[in-house]
Amino acid sequence: MAHGTTETPAPPAPPAPLALHGLSVEGVNQCVHCGLCLASCPTFSELGTEMDSPRGRIFLIKSLAEGRLALSDSTVRHLSLCLDCRACETVCPAGVPYGRLIEAAKAEIERQRPGGAARRAFRWINLGLLLEHPRLLALAAAGLRAYQVSGLQRLVRASGLARVLPSTLAAWEALTPAVPAAAARAPLPALIPAVGARRARVALLTGCVQSVVFGDHNRATARVLARNGCDVVVPAGQGCCGALNAHAGDHARAVRMAKATIETFERAGVRTVIVNTSGCGAHMKGYGALLANEPSWASPAARFAASVQDVSEFLAREPLRGPLAPVAMTVTYHDPCHVVHGQKIRAQPRQLLAEIPGLRIVELAESDWCCGSAGIYNLTEPEMAERLLRRKVGHVLATGAEAVVTANPGCILQIAKGVRDRGAPTRVLHLVELLDRAYGAGR
């Protein structure tokens, strides 16, 4: 029988720390293989295969780090299929830092398997050129807008050209958000002053993609914060926080972007940084860990990380300031992964919604399950993303709500696409839009 004792020769003591791509994966040793996380993992729930479960993936990562396993096609496949939604972290009693493990694994995959020229170019353009250089992103946005308003998009969609594109490109095409006109993309003023008694001075992360596609969310966030007594500072020259890069295994650039972000916000001289996009918030709260090994950066990074708050987390600390106008609507709430699992924020958005007069809230089944958006997952793994989206939209429609409220642009785009595909009239709103409306916006 395979009693581990006699089966394997004694390993040389002390065991070398486990790492992939220079990033520690010692956390794998916290996993006691209990399996309590299995049924909470969306990919395991869909496929039923252990390699596509948290426990299985941790085991793969461990075996990779120990050299028991080489990075084969199938291993790459199962690790790439992970949403990085971190639902497993929420349920894991052992405290396995899963997010960090999968990021290290993805960095290793990128090192060993950069892929063909086309894939590398695609990554370089998106992760490097556009995200690292906000001005180029703005230009690209203008181009995309032209593509959309000129009728070219309609032509592409109608001609069926999208169907013959490689699947990733087709998914990319279907998801491209409607880029708003230049006015909505214009930068926010450097300071939005508090209305009424001053409660705090905060800085707002306007994001990279966010500022292009969802400039309105940033405006709404600033207005709602101001109505709640905040002087809102919008530091100039903000770039991307590097979250997408880190999730995609682009570690070096993620580190560069983190440093640039810390510097930009340090200049603003505030103690609180407000974020309204979940992936960025969760990632920035992890800067301390990301830069822990760089002596001159460790403490500024930790300080900065501690100053980051999701907008709902911040607002829910005090009752909303009135007057709030009634919003007669039935809504349901979808928890973005990197809010609920990444930042453990579950009660606050619901509490804020409950404070809006006239609003009726119905709970969503599997509200904390990933919708399939997951950063750029819906582009890299369109099939699984679509399965999860259909599951999500099914639950949304079952609530009968007029609108699904959430707190992250990726989820908004994804769920809006899913609802559109089903021909349903359900609207998809950011929490701050609804709050902004209660404060009288749009009337």
Add this chain to the structure above:
Amino acid sequence: MVPLAEPRKRALRRELAAIVGAGGVLSDPDELLVYESDGLTLFRALADFVVFPTSAEQVSAVVKLANREELPFVARGAGTGLSGGCLPAEGGIVLSLMRMNRVLEVDYDNQLAIVEPGLVNLHLSWAVGPSGYYYAPDPSSQQACTIGGNIANNSGGPHTLKYGVTTNHVLGLEVVLPDGEIVWLGGRTREAAGYDLAGVFVGSEGTFGIATKIAVRILKKPQAVKTVLAVFDEIERASAAVSAIIARGLVPAAVEMIDHLTIQAVEDAFGCGYPRDAAAALLVEVDGLAAGIEAQAARVVEACRDAGAREVRVARDEAERALLWKGRKSAFGAYGRLSPAYMVMDGVIPRTRLPHVLRRVNEIVAAHGLRVGNVFHAGDGNLHPNILYDPRVPGEETRVLEAGAEIMRLCAEVGGSISGEHGIGLEKTDFMPFIFSPADLAFMQRLKDAFNPTGRCNPGKIFPTRKTCGEAGPVAYRPHPIEEKGLAQRF
């Protein structure tokens, strides 16, 4: 067992794919690797194939193919088992039932549900919850383990004290027998005619065939529930309180104990509200009609106080109650906070011997230079000493096995048993002679032969098998360290 030759393997893969579809067969070694263990990582064995059937007919076809090819096969649920039960001890085919997870029928009038085996235990309670019902057996792993695994191990849980174990809730099953035949055992009612074959099947640990449909009882949720937390500065007093509660004629739904070390782990995990400085805490639940529930809870509180509890309180609301239970039910996993691995024992002892046995358990483990956490179904006398160890430290696994064997012997000596609910599996085969005579075991073997005459269905489990040294195979036999020490023997 010799590894399969490549051409034969490819041919078999094709045949299996014809049965379950190409997406339902795994044979890549990198993928098979993650199936080498269940919840107990001390044991490992590799399969040649893992297949994912979606119907009884597919299960039957795979089983018939395995028989034709003379390959062993074994069912696997979620793999949360703690005795290596679902491991392919001699290679062959693992049938994962995770894609058979539907609730097929719910009959509220007759309080029964018919489910597929891969359904997660808790998901059944979710499905019938909105109508005011639930499925009573609640292993602590219920958020992940499957009903199929539960029936195989006759799983219990905290509420077993009042509501009984899995077998008390199974009415009937559709089973693919080890020769591939599909039969129904039992029925839809509690009293079926003829032999109670459903009763025989439950607890057979996957050696009597593979369940493909299960008819279970569902119960009306109790009108009222009260949960009491009692905190003790000495573990002996907590043990005494357990007997005191029962002696007063109270019938709690659950009486669970959680010791000092375990409290550290669960508080680190979820901050559940157990005082960190306690030597032990008891979680006692009473349920039933709303009328009289307060009085029942008050009597539990009184019994704990009289037994010397430092603090006793009733959970204020559902949120506090849920958090206390979350702590209790996550305890095994939470040991990951303290140690990279643990081995859980599953001894049963007469409740009155608790103080003595707990003391001895702590002494035994300490003597082997290890730490132990205790969290268990105290009302049932079902112990779970969890020995913490680090598999990377040479020699620790051997010491764990030695300490475990001594604990098993201790349980047997005080008139108890070597397994309450986790099954014998691969882990405890050597301990069977502690509690069964050769005649007992021979009779069990005859029953097994009636269901599973070739032994191909889940081989290597429950019974110690005679093997010669040096036999090749996925889990080649070597003398168990505790055999070498003369603590146990094969026969």
